[in-house]
Amino acid sequence: MDCAFCRLIRDGTARWVVREAESCAFIPVNPLAPGHTLVVPTSHFTDVFDTPPDVLTASMTLVQRVAAAMRTALGASGVNILSASGPGSEQSVPHLHFHVVPRWVDDGISTWPTGQSRRRPTGDPGTQLAAAGHGRLLIRP
Template identity: 70%
Template sequence: MDCTFCSLMREGAARWVFRGPSAAAFAPLNPLSPGHTLVVPTSHRADIFDTPPEVLSEVMALVQRVAEEMRTALGAGGVNILSASGPGSEQSVPHLHFHVVPRWPGDGFSTWPDQQSRHRVEGDPVARLATAMTAHRQAAGHD
């Protein structure tokens, strides 16, 4: 199975905003707003769980740079940064990607969910996450 985004990078068949050695940015086929840009790692990484921290750092640095240019070059008042990773997240292409969507006051749409998940987790999910984060940090020798 060939990845759509890997094919775009290999064939160069995209409207490129930026191409670097570890991260690239290009226009999606159906933009949500003028200047909407996708930022991806240049190597195939299925999702955030499959991406090493050093690659994620490069991708996020490009997300930030694109967002800054949207503010200066396009006059955007802000941006939405959207991503989905893994089964059940509505990830449409199995290659890590971040949508950087420029926004302006009164632009007429919302990218923020207007309802809460029906899924429930036993106990206190925040406490479970905090405990897991502490255990992971201790196992890595950071305490």
């Protein structure tokens, strides 16, 4: 199966925050907030039910690192982490993924997860997140 995320990974065409052997992170096409990032396994797994534990661990470790970068680089006071798995969950892309959305007390997202943040970035949030790792977070293709 050649899914949208597999194509992005294969072609290297995403706005990358992190690329690692087991998982990667990139900015989605329509972010909910400045710095909204998707974390996905680099190999295709449909959802949490068919993902091996070691791949799930690598992905969640990256989720945690991205969330920490959001706090330091973007000044986020919190994050929302969302993942949908299976037909009844309204999963949008059949490739396991985690939305990591930075949040601020005054961001105006009152209808999570469908609202849009009022917060406007200064600079490119993806670049700021990548730089927060001081060269450890971003691995260029």
